Amino acid sequence: METRNIFDNLSCIDHRYSLSEAAAFEGLSSYISESASIRSCAKAEAALVKAHLKLRGELTDELAKKLDEVAVNIDPEEVYAEEEKTKHNIRALVNVMKKKVPADIGPYVHLGATSVDILDTALSCRMRDVTQNVVLPELKSLEKHLCEIADREAETPQVGRTHGQHAVPITFGWSIAEFVSRLGKSILRIEELSNQLKGKLAGPVGSYNGPSMIVKDPEELERTYLGFLGLEPSEYSNQLVEPEYLLRLLLEMNVAFGVIANLADDLRNLQRSEIGEVFEYFASTQVGSSTMPQKRNPWNSEHVKSLWKAMCPRVMTFYMDQISEHQRDLTNSASQRFIADYVSGFTMAVARMDSVVSGLQADRENMAKNLASAGGKVKGGVLAEPAYILLGEAGVNDGHEVIRKITLEAEKTGKTFFEVLKTHTEAYEKITAQLEKLGVENPSTFFEDPARYHGLAAEKSRRIAKKYAELMK
Numbered sequence: 001m002e003t004r005n006i007f008d009n010l011s012c013i014d015h016r017y018s019l020s021e022a023a024a025f026e027g028l029s030s031y032i033s034e035s036a037s038i039r040s041c042a043k044a045e046a047a048l049v050k051a052h053l054k055l056r057g058e059l060t061d062e063l064a065k066k067l068d069e070v071a072v073n074i075d076p077e078e079v080y081a082e083e084e085k086t087k088h089n090i091r092a093l094v095n096v097m098k099k100k101v102p103a104d105i106g107p108y109v110h111l112g113a114t115s116v117d118i119l120d121t122a123l124s125c126r127m128r129d130v131t132q133n134v135v136l137p138e139l140k141s142l143e144k145h146l147c148e149i150a151d152r153e154a155e156t157p158q159v160g161r162t163h164g165q166h167a168v169p170i171t172f173g174w175s176i177a178e179f180v181s182r183l184g185k186s187i188l189r190i191e192e193l194s195n196q197l198k199g200k201l202a203g204p205v206g207s208y209n210g211p212s213m214i215v216k217d218p219e220e221l222e223r224t225y226l227g228f229l230g231l232e233p234s235e236y237s238n239q240l241v242e243p244e245y246l247l248r249l250l251l252e253m254n255v256a257f258g259v260i261a262n263l264a265d266d267l268r269n270l271q272r273s274e275i276g277e278v279f280e281y282f283a284s285t286q287v288g289s290s291t292m293p294q295k296r297n298p299w300n301s302e303h304v305k306s307l308w309k310a311m312c313p314r315v316m317t318f319y320m321d322q323i324s325e326h327q328r329d330l331t332n333s334a335s336q337r338f339i340a341d342y343v344s345g346f347t348m349a350v351a352r353m354d355s356v357v358s359g360l361q362a363d364r365e366n367m368a369k370n371l372a373s374a375g376g377k378v379k380g381g382v383l384a385e386p387a388y389i390l391l392g393e394a395g396v397n398d399g400h401e402v403i404r405k406i407t408l409e410a411e412k413t414g415k416t417f418f419e420v421l422k423t424h425t426e427a428y429e430k431i432t433a434q435l436e437k438l439g440v441e442n443p444s445t446f447f448e449d450p451a452r453y454h455g456l457a458a459e460k461s462r463r464i465a466k467k468y469a470e471l472m473k
Contacts, residue, residue: 001458006018006019011341013025013344013348015147015345017345017348020044020348020352021347021351021352023351023373024134024138024347024348024350024351025274025344025348026343027132027133027134027347028132028134028340028347030133030134031126031130031133032126032127032130032340032343032344033340035076036078036126036297037122037126037340038076038079038093039071039072039074039076039441040076040122040123040125040126041093041118041119041122042071042072042093043068043071043072043073043089043122043125043229044068044099044117044118044121044122044125044229045071045093045094045097045109045118046067046068046070046071046097046197046228047225047228047229048108048109048110048111048112048118048201048225049065049101049105049108049109049111049128050063050067050116050203050225050228051221051224052108052111052112052214053105053108054224055057055215055220055221055224057069058197059306063102063105066101066102067101069087069302070097070101071097071223071263074093074100074221075096076099077094077338079092079093079096080092082095082096085145087278088115089109089115090115090118090119091115094109094110097109104431107317111208111214112201112203112210112211112213112214113201113203113217114203114204114210114239116200116204116240116328117199117200117201117202117203117239117241120199120200120240120241121199121200121201121225121226121229121231121241121278123246123336123339124197124198124199124231124245124246125197125199125229125230125231126196126226126240126347127194127197127246127339127343128194128195128230128231129389130199130343131191131194131249132191132194133349134347135190135253135343135346136187136190136191136194136291136346138185138347138350138351138354139187139190139256140348140472141181141262141354142350142353142357143183143184143187143190143468143472144469144472145178145289145354145357145358146176146180146263146357147170147465147466147468147469147472148181148465148469149176149357149360150173150174150176150180150461150462150464150465151174151461151462151465151466151469152173153171153172153176153362153456154171154173154174154458154459154461155171155173155362155458155462156171156172156173156364156367157169157171157172157367157368157371157450157451157454158170158171158172158174158175158218158277158367158370158371159370159374159382159450160175160382164427165376166375166376167373168373168382168383168385168386168453168454169350169380169382169450169451169456170389170406170457171337171457171458171461172277172278172362172367173457173458173461173462173465174454174458174460174461175266175467176422176461177460177461179259179262179263180467180468181257181464181465182262183225183256183259183263184188184467184468184471184472186255186256186259187256187288187472189252189255190249190252190253190256191253193245193248193249194249195248196245196248196249197231197243197246197446197453198206198231198232198233198234198235198241198242199225199226199229199231199232199234200222200226200233200234200237200240200241201218201221201222201225201226201233201243202218202222202234202237203239203330204239204327204329205238205239205327206236206237206238206239206240206327210221210224217235223415229283230312230360238324238327238328239324239327239328240324241280243322243324244319244322244439246339247318247319247322250315250318250339250342251318253342253343254311254312254315254346254348256295256346256350257311257312257346257349258308258312259460260308260349260350260353261304261305261306261308261309261312261349262303263353264302264304264308264353264356265301265303265305267280267301267356267360268298268301269306270304271298271301275366275367275370276363276366277362277363277367278360278362278363279360279361279363280298280300280301280356280360281339295446298354299463299464300353300355301356302351302355303349303352304349304352304353304356305343305348307348307349308349311342311343311346311349313343313344314338314341317335317338318339318342320335321335321336338439340368357465366384368451370462371450371451374450375417377411378407378410378411378416378417379410379416379417380415380417380418380450381407381410381455381462382409382448382450382453383417383418383450384403384404384406384417386408386447386453387399387401387403387406387417387421387427387431387447388400388403388404390430390431390434390435391403391427391430392432393434394430394434395431396427396430400425402427403427406420406421406427415446417436418447418448421447424451432444432446441459
């Protein structure tokens, strides 16, 4: 077989990413490379032969083993060479297989099947297997590392942010728990959908015309055939398996991809020089900039976001592949081949995000510093919310306006929110009294430390982390 230098390949997946994400690439290649695709079709053809033999009472362990060996050892180059003659990929595979199986069972190869009975069934097998054996392990590893951070940093104070502005205090564990929850649900859904992929053996229009010439119960033949491959029949088939089974799986992968891209974006922003609340692992030999030696760019997080930008729009193609005129046209024949690219790009982004998260560290000192100075022009202004809420609880009708004026006074004088609040004796005493009712420790100094105001952030972070860590098992 002719070999090609990987740097002569056209797709960046096959050179840049096959090297940088070597383990993920190797796993993916076992299931969705071109050779894997041909062998999965060969396995489907072998399953069909076994189904015929089983219903005839002629299937032996020896024959089953022989058929499996032929399928596993099929040579893609030989199939491609045959396709040059036939100009048809499945007929080429059939011709090659007929030469390799015992002559007396050769007639059963592809008997009663149309090409898509093999192609769609084999695609379902590949997508199920690559999802369960490569994609999900990568996703679960990332999720487990996120759970660890959410638990470890459950009580690490951090300023919350909305609209790019300082909001009320949270904890770093709470900010990560968001992604634990969102990604965790998507992982579970991907797992569920991967088990719902279907196959078919229903002929060129789905009405079992050909199989009805072979057996009395064509659906029994179909079930037997698919049973050897661990699949169930599509409820309805024309020439194609209903496309929505695969579509939903791909769409859920894209949902997970969006969550991961969102995480990458947040982590990238938290590494900004003026924020500096987290940092990625940076090797001693690593270079951040070709001209600025001091830089440590968050390039891994940016890389994940960039892969998402490249892959996410392909969802439109997946939607368009829903449509096939009448019982079938060939408008999905080229576009469907690029599913492998999408799954590869997604999985490599997951692997890269996992490498970021597994080495991610919180700069707790900077988080505390940013929180202490948070509030824009009003130091401690992030505590304006609890002040106005407590005034409302105390029966003050215009508590929001009272506190708003206090923040303006603090901004004008350059004093902290707490310093100005204390000078408004009546409001301060009412607020303190409400804190005492709540059983808050040292209520008179509550507004000195924004870290004391974080609601259920720590508690829920741990709860969510524990839940999804268990589910990932």
